[in-house]
Amino acid sequence: MMTQHCVVDLSMKNSKERILLAASKLFLNGGISALSVRAIARESNLSTIGIYSHFNGKQGILDALYIEGFTRFKNAVDVPINSDNPKESILAATQGYIETAINYRGHYLLIFGESVAHYLPSDEAKKSSVAAFLQTTKIIETLLPKDATFEQKRNTTLQIWSIVHGYIGLMHHAIAEEVDSAHWKGLILDTVSLHVDALIKLHQSV
């Protein structure tokens, strides 16, 4: 390989960047099973050991993709808050969440599937998941009275999140194969809508 100086050249990018780019590409195209250390090395024109000097091996690659995934979800639910109409904000965030789950299915499976062989997110990766959860809480807590405790806010956020998360989990399952996939988004939004109404009534009456 030639040595090049001071020339902007994609092939000369940071090895680290090239690795990450190759990993993302493989992951988006073929999911987790296409993401082998050797394949990343091939794709980024390095040898396998490069993945270990620049990242922490496969664990490091998965951590990077994990963080990328949760960052996308955090951004997806970062919608303008409408205090007069909490439901509107929540449905907008829900819609963003669903679209991200569909468009980045590999990431979704990685961060929620729990069973990618031997992978456990690092502490840093876990931080990204907590950040996404806190962002979601900001949207959901508009349903609650202002003096609600954090525990109440967290539990209500879990309620809504579980509904959406559960639907997405079932969406690609044989159980629901005969449900027209175009209808899923509507089904989820209807369910969240019904549940939000119930929560609003609950907190009005108390």
Next chain:
Amino acid sequence: MMTQHCVVDLSMKNSKERILLAASKLFLNGGISALSVRAIARESNLSTIGIYSHFNGKQGILDALYIEGFTRFKNAVDVPINSDNPKESILAATQGYIETAINYRGHYLLIFGESVAHYLPSDEAKKSSVAAFLQTTKIIETLLPKDATFEQKRNTTLQIWSIVHGYIGLMHHAIAEEVDSAHWKGLILDTVSLHVDALIKLHQSV
């Protein structure tokens, strides 16, 4: 190895049974990562090729565990129906579902995790998931008017199932690490209860 005739001896059980027993044992103890073809062969006193002549290799083993998992869930939600109080039956089924998910976490990840490497359930395995879904529908449809279409029944079942399924998915996630695990069952049951009430009101007013 000695040859034995017409003697009831556990060590002489069907090779097939021995393989399945070994696989179940390994799976319950160490999850999916403990379930290698060689480990099953060792545990069942056979060589690897036995797993291929008696089952369809690892695919066949996973299929058997998949069916075992869905059969457990089907049984868990098979509760007596109380037509006068649909909510009671639904909460009982929910409780059974949650307990099965906790006690058989490996099975839960296998049948819902979606990302066990390269495994896709066979048609026969899919049938077991559909059977569990239909059993659940029997419990949930008591919420609906008797002339409800199958599509309505199915969608309502999906609603309730998604809530429970979503909670269980989040339960073991870093997002919710600080939630006291003893509280989970209560949180889920409360949410299902609220949602069922909302559904009942919805169908009364229409």
Next chain:
DNA sequence: TGACAAAATATAACGGTGTTATATTTTATT
């Protein structure tokens, strides 16, 4: 500029995986 330390890279190997080709033994049938 030349010498030397440090970082990056390459090669090859280790132990593990699912799978299969080949050979052998056991079982059942005629």
Next chain:
DNA sequence: AATAAAATATAACACCGTTATATTTTGTCA
């Protein structure tokens, strides 16, 4: 008893994540 069929064993293949070793490139300092 002979033969076909089923079950089993051994060894190998191609892949995986990882790492020990060796080599090259890069950066720093005298």
